[in-house]
Amino acid sequence: VEAFRARYGPVAAVLGAGQGIGRAFALALAARGLDLLLVDVARAPLDAVCAEAEAAGARARGLVLDLGTEAADAALAAEARQARIGLAVYTAVRSLVGPFLDETPGTLRTALAVNCGGAQAACRALAPPMVERGRGGIVLLSSLAGLQGTGFVAAYAAAKAFDLTLAEALWWELGEAGVDVLGLVAGSTDTPGFRAGRPRLETGAVLDAPEAVAREGLDHLADGPVWICGEGNRRIAEALAALPRRERVGAISASTRALFAGPPGLAPPTRRP
Numbered sequence: 001v002e003a004f005r006a007r008y009g010p011v012a013a014v015l016g017a018g019q020g021i022g023r024a025f026a027l028a029l030a031a032r033g034l035d036l037l038l039v040d041v042a043r044a045p046l047d048a049v050c051a052e053a054e055a056a057g058a059r060a061r062g063l064v065l066d067l068g069t070e071a072a073d074a075a076l077a078a079e080a081r082q083a084r085i086g087l088a089v090y091t092a093v094r095s096l097v098g099p100f101l102d103e104t105p106g107t108l109r110t111a112l113a114v115n116c117g118g119a120q121a122a123c124r125a126l127a128p129p130m131v132e133r134g135r136g137g138i139v140l141l142s143s144l145a146g147l148q149g150t151g152f153v154a155a156y157a158a159a160k161a162f163d164l165t166l167a168e169a170l171w172w173e174l175g176e177a178g179v180d181v182l183g184l185v186a187g188s189t190d191t192p193g194f195r196a197g198r199p200r201l202e203t204g205a206v207l208d209a210p211e212a213v214a215r216e217g218l219d220h221l222a223d224g225p226v227w228i229c230g231e232g233n234r235r236i237a238e239a240l241a242a243l244p245r246r247e248r249v250g251a252i253s254a255s256t257r258a259l260f261a262g263p264p265g266l267a268p269p270t271r272r273p
């Protein structure tokens, strides 16, 4: 705990901390002795996570901010000047599930602003003090869907490819200054956001726990530029990478569409520990 706090403390910022993987990161970071700046777009879930983190012994402050807007640039820059943020984890997301042509132009723009613009803004605002101190870390969440084009979540997958590529490049640029940057690739994870896409869990989908994603991300902060969470997901990524591009895109697109729009089956959902 002490070495972790010395390398990545005293304050961690979790952007998109109100639920799901962001909430799991917040609580895991509290357990590792960091104080927290928790950002989300709504006040109530943020307050709840702050209370949970404080019960775990951390000092936690909630900041309501729409990370998809330009206002986030100045707000995050101000936080970077005041709070001693040594670690930033970007988990905010607008997920889009379904045929691309069913989305409105406005929804697509908003999602792009949160999923890509917000991640980029967080890196730009929060990295400079880390570089000055010569230590720190940044985690950007990506997805198996972002390792290639994935139909039925086309815009989401493209955004996750952006996040992964940004993380890889910053791993190289900021690594020289002592800042660990990690593109963290998660598979299907049991979060409110994932469930909001109404997956057919009765078809036997295996979901990861958000706590497992956070734990692996923090354990492998210095193992960038990319870390794929979970043995099962690493095997899927390997199998996909071995396929010719057309087959690869076809396989993941078909399984994604089946997960969200396929016929109901019989097997119960499984959740990995």
Ligand SMILES: NC(=O)c1ccc[n+]([C@@H]2O[C@H](COP(=O)([O-])OP(=O)(O)OC[C@H]3O[C@@H](n4cnc5c(N)ncnc54)[C@H](OP(=O)(O)O)[C@@H]3O)[C@@H](O)[C@H]2O)c1
Pocket: 015, 016, 017, 018, 019, 020, 021, 022, 039, 040, 041, 042, 045, 065, 066, 067, 068, 069, 090, 091, 092, 093, 094, 114, 141, 142, 143, 144, 160, 185, 186, 187, 188, 189, 190, 191, 192, 193, 194
């Ligand atoms: N769950 C999965 O299966 C999975 C798989 C691979 C990768 N990931 C990645 O993991 C990350 C977290 O996913 P998750 O499933 O935990 O998501 P989630 O359950 O939807 O939680 C995301 C959080 O971000 C907040 N948020 C959305 N828009 C925001 C904005 N403009 N400004 C500030 N906060 C905003 C959400 O608030 P509201 O609820 O109020 O919108 C929510 O609290 C994402 O980057 C996702 O791509 C997830």
